[in-house]
Amino acid sequence: MPHKSFVWLCLLPLVVLTVAFFLLPMARLVVTGAEGPHGLAGYLAILVEPRYRATLINTVLLAAATTVVTLVVATVAGMFLQRHRFPGRAVLIAMLTFPLAFPGVVVGFLIILLAGRQGLIGDLSNRMFGEKLVFAYSIFGLFLGYLYFSIPRVILTIMAAVQKLDIGLEEAARSLGASPWAVQRDVVLPALGPAFVASGAIAFATAMGAFGTAFTLATNIDVLPMLIYTEFTLAANFATSAALSVGLGIIAWAILALARSFSGSTVAAAG
Amino acid sequence: MSVPAGHGVSVRIEACGKTFADGTRALEPATLDIARGETLVLLGPSGCGKTTMLRIIAGLELPDAGGRVLFDGNDMTSVPIERRNVGMVFQSYALFPNMSVADNIGYGLKIRGMARQERAARVAELVALTNISGLENRRVDQLSGGQRQRVALARAVAIRPGILLLDEPLTALDAALRDRLRGELNRLLRALGITTIYVTHDQSEAMELGDRIVVMQRGSIAQIGTPREIYFKPKNRFVAEFIGAANIIEAPVENGELVLPGGRQPIGGEASQAAAVAMIRPETIGVVEEGAAPLSGTIDSVSFIGDRQRMLVSGASDKVLTVDAPNTIKAQAGERIGLLIAAEAVRLLPSEN
Numbered sequence: 001m002p003h004k005s006f007v008w009l010c011l012l013p014l015v016v017l018t019v020a021f022f023l024l025p026m027a028r029l030v031v032t033g034a035e036g037p038h039g040l041a042g043y044l045a046i047l048v049e050p051r052y053r054a055t056l057i058n059t060v061l062l063a064a065a066t067t068v069v070t071l072v073v074a075t076v077a078g079m080f081l082q083r084h085r086f087p088g089r090a091v092l093i094a095m096l097t098f099p100l101a102f103p104g105v106v107v108g109f110l111i112i113l114l115a116g117r118q119g120l121i122g123d124l125s126n127r128m129f130g131e132k133l134v135f136a137y138s139i140f141g142l143f144l145g146y147l148y149f150s151i152p153r154v155i156l157t158i159m160a161a162v163q164k165l166d167i168g169l170e171e172a173a174r175s176l177g178a179s180p181w182a183v184q185r186d187v188v189l190p191a192l193g194p195a196f197v198a199s200g201a202i203a204f205a206t207a208m209g210a211f212g213t214a215f216t217l218a219t220n221i222d223v224l225p226m227l228i229y230t231e232f233t234l235a236a237n238f239a240t241s242a243a244l245s246v247g248l249g250i251i252a253w254a255i256l257a258l259a260r261s262f263s264g265s266t267v268a269a270a271g
Numbered sequence: 272m273s274v275p276a277g278h279g280v281s282v283r284i285e286a287c288g289k290t291f292a293d294g295t296r297a298l299e300p301a302t303l304d305i306a307r308g309e310t311l312v313l314l315g316p317s318g319c320g321k322t323t324m325l326r327i328i329a330g331l332e333l334p335d336a337g338g339r340v341l342f343d344g345n346d347m348t349s350v351p352i353e354r355r356n357v358g359m360v361f362q363s364y365a366l367f368p369n370m371s372v373a374d375n376i377g378y379g380l381k382i383r384g385m386a387r388q389e390r391a392a393r394v395a396e397l398v399a400l401t402n403i404s405g406l407e408n409r410r411v412d413q414l415s416g417g418q419r420q421r422v423a424l425a426r427a428v429a430i431r432p433g434i435l436l437l438d439e440p441l442t443a444l445d446a447a448l449r450d451r452l453r454g455e456l457n458r459l460l461r462a463l464g465i466t467t468i469y470v471t472h473d474q475s476e477a478m479e480l481g482d483r484i485v486v487m488q489r490g491s492i493a494q495i496g497t498p499r500e501i502y503f504k505p506k507n508r509f510v511a512e513f514i515g516a517a518n519i520i521e522a523p524v525e526n527g528e529l530v531l532p533g534g535r536q537p538i539g540g541e542a543s544q545a546a547a548v549a550m551i552r553p554e555t556i557g558v559v560e561e562g563a564a565p566l567s568g569t570i571d572s573v574s575f576i577g578d579r580q581r582m583l584v585s586g587a588s589d590k591v592l593t594v595d596a597p598n599t600i601k602a603q604a605g606e607r608i609g610l611l612i613a614a615e616a617v618r619l620l621p622s623e624n
Binding site: 166168169171172173174175176177178179182186187190191193 | 329427
């Protein structure tokens with residue numbers, strides 16, 4: 001058998017799988033989105049219909065906030081953990097990365113335990129101020145939940161990037177007169193740039209699409225995955241839920257693609 | 272030795288030792304004076320404490336309690352590196368990958384708040400001085416090793432530092448380039464005339480660049496001296512063997528003569544000593560007819576190196592002697608020869624037990 005056709009034969013299972021389980025359903029999803037009473041305009045509704053638009057903006061803002069705060073927390077913590085040795089360090093790192101294994105439902109459960117109606121914070125504030133502080137079921141609870149499962153992913157990436165930093169770069173900058181802040185601004189953060197972009201994009205895409213946590217907490221939160229769920233199962237509005245799904249996919253995919261091209265060029269610049 | 276009235280500061284380190292957190296003694300308390308404009312080389316094998324000493328002078332390490340670092344007589348011990356005004360070149364060069372060549376060179380000036388135009392002029396001056404014209408807008412990863420080394424040097428010198436500190440700046444380069452850059456670096460350092468401390472494990476770099484060399488061994492200073500002193504008058508066996516090739520001979524001395532199996536070698540003076548340690552450099556041994564010198568031996572092997580030939584001679588001393596003979600002499604393994612050594616070429620070393 002000629003070499004070339006053998007290679008093509010090996011690719012066959014992948015092609016079949018991709019077409020059957022990925023391309024066909026995707027195509028069907030896109031078509032379904034345009035099969036509502038308004039046809040192709042159903043897609044436009046995501047942006048025009050006030051409820052959908054508000055949810056979309058909500059979700060993007062929540063994902064962006066999660067990404068930014070995660071990056072800040074993970075960078076400070078990751079830098080410290082990578083640069084310092086102290087008793088209990090290994091345990092701390094293990095604990096920080098523990099939530100990696102949790103499904104969204106468990107994360108949501110943890111948030112309820114923390115800030116729900118029977119939660120720790122509520123108990124504490126009740127005793128101290130006589131008022132129960134409950135925010136687990138608000139967008140802030142969701143935000144905390146997303147932070148909880150984004151930080152472990154990002155912190156590991158940042159720690160790996162910090163480990164690869166040449167400490168000589170910081171020493172060189174200091175020898176040239178740079179203050180500790182200037183060293184961070186001019187040397188450390190630029191060098192970590194590609195790691196920020198890569199891990200930030202993952203955090204963003206995850207926060208855009210996470211469903212389990214939202215489903216556990218969401219009594220009055222409008223985020224895109226929840227909206228899709230209600231449109232699909234409760235309202236049986238297939239066209240709209242399909243259109244929303246495609247929209248969500250495109251946003252997440254675009255952010256990842258943008259990050260990849262951006263980090264690609266900065267990685268090249270960093271040698 | 273004539274040190275020109277150079278630029279920069281004079282440096283004194285006083286009883287500076289360094290013990291790391293895990294209890295390792297990297298540097299025994301050492302005291303050292305470096306004159307304004309002098310180039311001082313810290314030379315030794317890895318782990319001898321030379322880099323630790325450099326880092327203490329730079330302000331990247333604090334000396335153990337009691338140690339002091341003085342620049343022009345001012346105590347700098349607790350001043351951090353960013354306020355010591357030192358120019359530093361690292362072994363890895365540590366060029367900023369997110370900046371162009373020109374931005375790298377100008378970084379220290381930017382930090383000092385120098386105006387853009389003035390900064391550009393100073394960068395241009397250094398680009399010309401270090402011979403890297405045309406590379407100003409390149410990214411660091413587009414440079415060759417030799418070019419990186421020059422950019423690192425230009426960046427360190429740009430801030431007009433009080434001292435220039437170089438940590439094995441040529442080690443990362445291949446041998447041919449290293450030799451060429453060594454000469455270039457030497458001319459540049461002479462032209463700048465700035466106080467320079469240069470760390471290396473390469474004795475030929477140390478010889479060529481240093482006004483004085485500090486040979487270090489296991490965390491302490493073994494000897495301080497000019498390259499000639501270090502080479503011809505090593506204080507101990509470690510220095511003798513670390514710098515160049517050396518024949519170390521252990522033999523008794525009678526009436527100013529080393530008593531060897533192959534004859535009696537005069538060493539000057541009348542002294543006698545039951546067990547002496549002597550050093551003879553291979554190139555100070557002349558190859559003559561047997562009988563024309565007090566010492567004789569048999570050639571074990573001859574290797575032709577080009578500019579000279581290296582012979583291994585047995586029978587003269589209890590150890591095989593290495594002899595660097597001119598490349599014109601015709602001699603073969605197995606031949607008996609005389610070894611002519613001037614009395615001044617024999618250096619007695621303190622015996623170590």
